[in-house]
Amino acid sequence: MNAVPPHSGPGVLTLQAQGLRFAYPGQAPVFSDLSLQVRPGEIVALLGGSGCGKSTLLRGLSGLAAPQAGEVRFLGAPLTRPHPRAALIFQHASLLPWRDTRSNVAFGLDFKRQPRLDAGVRQRRVADALEAVGLADRARSYPAQLSGGQAQRVALARALVRQPALLFADEPFAALDAITRAQMQRLLIALVHRWQAAVLLVTHDIDEAIVVADRILLMGCEADGPARIVQEWPVAIERPREGRARAAAELHFEILTALQSLHA
Numbered sequence: 001m002n003a004v005p006p007h008s009g010p011g012v013l014t015l016q017a018q019g020l021r022f023a024y025p026g027q028a029p030v031f032s033d034l035s036l037q038v039r040p041g042e043i044v045a046l047l048g049g050s051g052c053g054k055s056t057l058l059r060g061l062s063g064l065a066a067p068q069a070g071e072v073r074f075l076g077a078p079l080t081r082p083h084p085r086a087a088l089i090f091q092h093a094s095l096l097p098w099r100d101t102r103s104n105v106a107f108g109l110d111f112k113r114q115p116r117l118d119a120g121v122r123q124r125r126v127a128d129a130l131e132a133v134g135l136a137d138r139a140r141s142y143p144a145q146l147s148g149g150q151a152q153r154v155a156l157a158r159a160l161v162r163q164p165a166l167l168f169a170d171e172p173f174a175a176l177d178a179i180t181r182a183q184m185q186r187l188l189i190a191l192v193h194r195w196q197a198a199v200l201l202v203t204h205d206i207d208e209a210i211v212v213a214d215r216i217l218l219m220g221c222e223a224d225g226p227a228r229i230v231q232e233w234p235v236a237i238e239r240p241r242e243g244r245a246r247a248a249a250e251l252h253f254e255i256l257t258a259l260q261s262l263h264a
């Protein structure tokens with residue numbers, strides 16, 4: 001694998017959001033005065049009830065939507081639009097059907113503001129990313145020839161090819177069956193550790209958050225007011241976490257109780 005360049009200097013947070021406010025036109029704010037941080041290499045899960053604003057927050061943090069107040073800093077500098085060292089994955093892989101797997105992954109290097117790479121470096125990056133997600137032998141396959149799990153691996157490779165310092169992931173495994181989902185969770189953990197990326201993972205699934213995350217944030221809103229981060233938990237369960245059912249169950253119960261109390 002090629003060396004991944006350092007993501008930030010010592011002590012620099014990967015992502016720092018301070019005092020964010022966002023409202024859709026003519027509507028009450030989805031969130032107001034919301035702050036959070038993601039440290040280098042940290043996996044942070046964002047849990048919350050449906051409609052509380054998780055996806056909107058992710059869009060605001062990634063530069064896809066502009067908050068009306070507050071500041072987002074990425075690798076120490078203000079972020080006002082999508083950054084080449086931040087990548088996004090969503091519930092649906094959204095591959096280009098007329099491109100094969102290799103070309104879909106290479107497309108990750110063609111987004112706006114990506115640095116121009118020479119052909120050899122591009123090829124190596126794509127090959128590394130495909131190998132990392134276990135699809136080196138499917139480089140010539142088209143999306144219609146892939147399973148849902150394989151398609152999501154291609155989407156992950158398309159994100160990794162950019163050597164991101166931060167991966168924004170909005171319910172990336174929600175559409176997968178339980179076994180594929182567990183495989184993808186393990187893959188995500190292995191890859192971010194190997195590629196030294198941080199992750200901000202939006203999920204509805206408390207168990208997924210407990211298996212994957214270093215830290216869990218619970219987002220909620222009381223009495224239809226703007227959402228905020230109401231509670232946070234460091235996940236101190238030793239990895240790998242499968243088989244540590246008791247510790248996980250205790251944390252699951254604590255988070256579920258907090259989530260239910262928001263909707264009581």
Ligand SMILES: Nc1ncnc2c1ncn2[C@@H]1O[C@H](COP(=O)(O)OP(=O)(O)OP(=O)(O)O)[C@@H](O)[C@H]1O
Pocket residue numbers: 024027030048049050051052053054055056057
């Ligand atoms: N484009 C939009 N225009 C207007 N309102 C929107 C738009 N997108 C989302 N909303 C509203 O903003 C609020 C937050 O939506 P958002 O999708 O961010 O929540 P969420 O927590 O990600 O939901 P879910 O978990 O169900 O996906 C909701 O009330 C939603 O109806």
